[in-house]
Amino acid sequence: MKLLFTFLLSITFLFAADATLEINKKIDAYSSFGVEDSSTQRSDLSKKFYRSLVADINVLSLFNVDKHYFTSDFDSNSINVENKKLNYVLKFDLISNDNQSLLIKIKLMELGEVRLDKSYKISKSKMYVFVAHAIASDINDHFGAPSVDWMKGKIILSRLTKPGNSQILVTDYSLTYQHVIINGGLNVFPKWANKEQSAFYFTALDTLRPTLFKVDVRSGNKTKVVDSDGMMICSDVNSDGSKLLLTMAPDDQPDIYLYDVNSQTKERLTSYSGIDVSGQFMEDETIAFVSNRLGYPNIFSKKIGSSAVEQLVYYGKSNASCSAHNEYIVYKARESSNAFSRNTFNLHLISTKTDFIRRLTATGLNEFPRFSHDGDAILFIKNYKQQSSIGIIRLKHNKNFLFPLRVGKIQSMDW
């Protein structure tokens, strides 16, 4: 069964090699998958854990996930009779300790046999959702699907709580876990400083001049990096964390600068008299950025050190933000432009190596797209009917998932 599954999966991803090509017909029948709460002491927490696990397995986009809550005994290898028809059943045993730590054991069952057997421990029970994400990632790896390591990472986001006031939060991708790391002030555009997520940058706007700070997550040290009149935003961090793309306006003019973290020097990369913002690192010493040099915001690229600028996007009336991963660029396009009616912003995907455009969203205000480090998924902000949500797009699976924020409006985020 697993061999057949892996073969079908390989065929699917082979034909999905170009992410701009939309996959409309995939494997006709996914394998069925169920989750059983086999905890000795079933509780509200074990039910929450069940829901998180089911949601995560669903996001893997590899199975038809059964969402009925069933229980069973963990120590025996039998599964609940209601799940006998399923191809795979994941049993978990969640054990709470007095010191708030959790021990979670799992067994992945197929045809009465144990295919995967593992234990997980977490010191704080309130972070249980990260264990669910790790289990889902392990199951994904077990079936040989492309990595979903992004599931296990943390999101950092700025939430507007009231006019002129914000919080910076660390969350998981589903917003189940939320930790306010900076409270008060007007702090926006948080950005992880490295892949390890041990530090982050953010812009403070309630200082005399907009100022970029760096916070070491472990020590809590907050250090000033650089400030600028008018605007100061860290738009992107390179893969080893040594270079930043900043939007600054030292001469009242928003332009893109390359900042060297080690030498603390900066180099101006654009000098257009209008608006140049949102620099994004691409491959081959090239950056993508947003500029209004055609009279409206659109996506352009240029080689670092060269004065030549190339237009990347030819579709969309107003394309005001983008994210790049290798040759792929996801950008936000305004579908309507009216001061006094609902506006629609959708996300589109292009490749610098083909002419295809793939539309990724259909309704609402979709913005702030950000590729995962491996390019497997795109994180974005969706505002629709007074609700602010984090969206996840699984590019190779052509599936979108939304995770609403209960309080406040998401200003920006990074992962």
Add this chain to the structure above:
Amino acid sequence: MKKIILSTTVLALLLFTGCGSAPTIDETQENATDANAQDANANNSETIASDETVIDENSNANADSNEMTMSGLEGKMQTVTFEFDKFKVQANQVEKVEANVELAQGDANTYMIKLEGNCDEWGSDEYNYALGLKRAKTIKQTMISKGVNASRITMVSYGESNPTCTDKSESCWSNNRRVDFKLLP
């Protein structure tokens, strides 16, 4: 004065081990945790650590008499509004700019002037912040042309993050596309 409270808490250590065993973790030593994971000889072991900090940036402002005067003058400064997606000063807003210049050159001539550019709710990206900055810059250039010393003027863009109202209405969105005039000592 900013009040910063730092408190560091180790929030989580995850240890993934092979079947049947979950090694004890010393939560205070990450390296030791890695070593434990290896010692366990697990089929699949992995450690994830997360240390998180809380920084409280709520401020307590103490107003003295000078600040009260400044606040009173600042209250006389008029907000200038803009058209959708534009940063050119409209004809019906010119009088407000001129009145603010007169105040800046008169009773408020000892203060710095901070121009705060703002946008409506349509967009949270950098471009929106740049649009707010261009609005502030338009006002700055007008003020300079009317005699205000450039060194007295600073600018910031708040994008959509500092609205005067949050209704879903034409007038609300219109009021949020604005430049506010603030005074600094």
